[in-house]
Amino acid sequence: VWGKTGGKIYGPKAGKDYLDNQLRYSLLCQAALEAPRVLNLNCSEYFSGPYGEDVLFIANDWHTALIPCYLKSMYQSRGIYENAKVVSCIHNIAYQGRFAFSDFSLLNLPDEYRSSFDFMDGYEKPIKGRKINWMKAGILESHRVVTVSPYYAQELVSSADKGVELDSVLRKTSITGIVNGMDTQEWDPSSDKYTDVKYDITTVMDAKPLLKEALQAEAGLPVDRNIPLIGFIGRLEEQKGSDILVAAIDKFIGLDVQIVVLGTGKKTFEQDIEQLEVLYPEKAKGV
Numbered sequence: 001v002w003g004k005t006g007g008k009i010y011g012p013k014a015g016k017d018y019l020d021n022q023l024r025y026s027l028l029c030q031a032a033l034e035a036p037r038v039l040n041l042n043c044s045e046y047f048s049g050p051y052g053e054d055v056l057f058i059a060n061d062w063h064t065a066l067i068p069c070y071l072k073s074m075y076q077s078r079g080i081y082e083n084a085k086v087v088s089c090i091h092n093i094a095y096q097g098r099f100a101f102s103d104f105s106l107l108n109l110p111d112e113y114r115s116s117f118d119f120m121d122g123y124e125k126p127i128k129g130r131k132i133n134w135m136k137a138g139i140l141e142s143h144r145v146v147t148v149s150p151y152y153a154q155e156l157v158s159s160a161d162k163g164v165e166l167d168s169v170l171r172k173t174s175i176t177g178i179v180n181g182m183d184t185q186e187w188d189p190s191s192d193k194y195t196d197v198k199y200d201i202t203t204v205m206d207a208k209p210l211l212k213e214a215l216q217a218e219a220g221l222p223v224d225r226n227i228p229l230i231g232f233i234g235r236l237e238e239q240k241g242s243d244i245l246v247a248a249i250d251k252f253i254g255l256d257v258q259i260v261v262l263g264t265g266k267k268t269f270e271q272d273i274e275q276l277e278v279l280y281p282e283k284a285k286g287v
Contacts, residue, residue, distance in 0.1 A: 036052060099126060136166060
């Protein structure tokens, strides 16, 4: 996909999917299962060749939810990957991969998996009534299910609204929240390759104003180390609080303050940020 779609891996533009996404992600899942057996993934000076079959697959979101299904039906049923496991990781449960129920036949899976995909909701898109739900199947067929924080894990099982109608499925299987980690060497400010000014705990107060001025200049804002500069990095959608962010900016942007927003997402939020740039060119910048 990369290089063929100009970096747009979900659809031709934000909010619009490719019509053959099920085929694309089915192929991705099958390729992921073949990779440890055929690719030279071990770069040790003592060994080269395929990684082997003792693998823990991490399936991220609905796009890779077929991995546990294919693992069981195509491999473990033939004595391959006997010790392999799958952990399904949910980043945003709002994206589930819901399609017409008749599309199950496209997935090349035995009928015994049909019930794991079977899903009913009250929405008329992409088709009214009975559907298949990739994420539901990924949850049920994986060996463990995790998400990005303990709080989000609790939220997902708290109600149908918070769990986007998969709360009962998650309560049945259980879900564990694991906070994202950080590579302390890559993000060490004393050697960070992405900043012109390096610092440590003894020089941070001298370096921060210089880095702030560099950010203001790069964003096209007036350079002033004394003005409060607020930064937001994240997807522009309700889950990240973007609706609250946009409403809040209107309330404080009239003060002596600047804000830089880095992210993409829902078109309405992107347009809101663009409008703020027009209204307050010396105070607001979207990147």
